[in-house]
Amino acid sequence: MEKKRSKPSWALLKYFGASSATGQDEPTTSTATQAFSGMVSTLHDEPTTSPATHMSPQISDIEDEDLFTTGQLQFNVILIFLIIYDYFGVLQKLYTLFSASTQRWAILKNHVSITLKMWAETRWESKVKSVEPMRYQGAAVRDALIEVRDHTKDPAIKAEAQSLSEEVGSYRFSICTVVWYDMLSAIQHASKLMQSPNMHVDLAVSLLKKTERDLQSYRATGFVTAQMAAKEICEDMNVEAVLKQKRLRSTKRHFSYESHDEPFSDALRKLGVEFFNVVVDAATSAIKERFSTLENVGKKFGVLTNFPSLADVELTDQCEALATTLHFKGHSDLDSKELVQEIKNFPDLPSKTMSLLELITFMDDKDLSEIYPNFWTALRIALTLPVTVAQAERSFSKLKLIKSYLRSTMSQDRLTGLAVISINHLIGEQIAYDDIIDDFASRKARKVRF
Incomplete structure (x- = not known):
């Protein structure tokens, strides 16, 4: 009989994209560890013939080797999964509760100006948008929940609204909201800049270094500032900003030499260690x-x-x-000796600090490409290296968006055709579809006219 797989571990691995590394539908802990270790060793053993870049500006793509070690995988995977599911599960329940009824949605619209957003897997920006209403209009959302509770006649909806209003009004939820919004906002800005058409390698490296420094700085002071912001949110809700201390659960010791884990006496310190530090460290390690x-x-x-x-x-x-980096099968795109001479004899630059794009623009304006061919070639190669991919933001891939929608009932020809129409939407808007539909219907009609 097949061993039952850990559902929390599988759910998190699927969320973080580790399923593509295992080649299975539901990877177990051991297979995920072996696949990750094998992939890392294969990449290190593979000889490098060109400057390959591994890009995906998403916080969700956490592939820290420390998280995937044999001894710590199960604990870290389940811990991070519970952290993510605990908070974003509440956001999903809020969206489901209000969007399932036009009356409840109208109540929400009367209280808030920023509506709730669903957390879509195909859109990175939706992660920030789903947290934004709770960050700036948490009190209004709670008032909407209370109004739904008071006016609904359905006992299930009444109980759900009451439960969500208590969760949204808690000090712990407010702290989590501030932390997640600050984290996702910082990553979102870097993500958008990385997807800019004018982004190139040197700017991308400096941007990522700045993002890493910001995360490290946020780890040092972010939890204190999050507490202050959460207290302001609680004041708007007219609730007490106090963390409730949960009762410690006693665990059975299987061996006499086992000792009990030292519990956290302070609920705030426990939240900082088990939530804030874990989330920030995972994001920093991912970058x-x-x-x-x-x-x-x-x-x-x-x-x-x-x-x-x-x-x-x-x-x-x-x-x-x-030149060695750009060498492949006995051929190199650059001559290192000539490149050295070209750089030494290069004319004075208008500025001592110029980016790759500014350098190649300077050479193009001065018609220096034929005089310094190796330098010109090196600049073109550096500027054409991709710093991100379409998979980083799935909304940029029309084919993947269509694949995610009714894929089981869609043939490959129809899938390709819809992708072409979506990409060339300007031309598609000028086509008269009525005649095409009438012609298609006349050919495919199953009724025979007598």
Whole structure:
């Protein structure tokens, strides 16, 4: 008989995208660990022939190796899953309660100006939008829940509204709201900038470093500021800003040498350790791990921007390293010796600190591409390296959006056709579909006219 799999672990692994690494529908703990370790070793053993970048500016893509070690996987996976489900499960219940009835939705609209949003997996921005109403209009949402409770005649809806109003009005929920909104807002801004058409490697590296520093700074002071903001939210709700201490559950010891875990005597300290530190550390680790390759690529192409401050020996070494990086099967896109001479003889720049895009624009304006061919080629390669992918924001992939909608009843030809129409929507708006539909109906009609 097949061993029953851990549902919380599987749900989190699916949410974090680890199912694609296992090749199974519901990975177990051991298979996820083996697959992750094998993938890491394979990537390290594979010889690098080109500067490949691993990009996906999402906090949800947490692939920290510490989280996937054999001894800590089960605990960390379940802990983070419970943290995420505990908060966003409440947000989903709020949206479901109000959106299931036009009357309840009208009550919500009378109280709030920012409506509740559903957390869609295909849209990164929805993560922030789902938290925003609770961050700035939590008191209004709670008033709407109380009005629904007082006016509904359905006992189930009345009990659900009462339960949600108590949860939304708690000090703990307010702290979680502030923390999640601050975290997701910081990541969202970096995500949008990473998807900009003008984004390139050197700017992406500096942006990610700044995001990492911001997260580290937020870990030091964010929990205190979150408490202050949560107290203001509680004052608007006219509720007491106090964390309730839960009763400690006694656990059975299987061996005499086992000792009881030291419990947290302070509920606020427990929330900081088990919620705030875990979430911030996971986000910081995700950024470090996911963009380490991008930073290494940025260092290899760094000679193209910092050459004015390099000594001759260091300039030669970095040019040779760049030429080796772009070497494949005995052929290199650059000649390191000529690149060194071109950089040394390059005319004075209007500014000592210029980005890759500014450099190539300067060369294009001065018609220097034929005079410095290796430098020109290196700049073009650096600027055409992708810093993000369409999978980072699934809404940018029309094909994936269509795949997510009634895929089981859709043929491949229809799927491809809808994708083409969606991409070329400007042309599609000019097509007269009435004649096409009439022609299709006449050919496919099952009734025969006598």
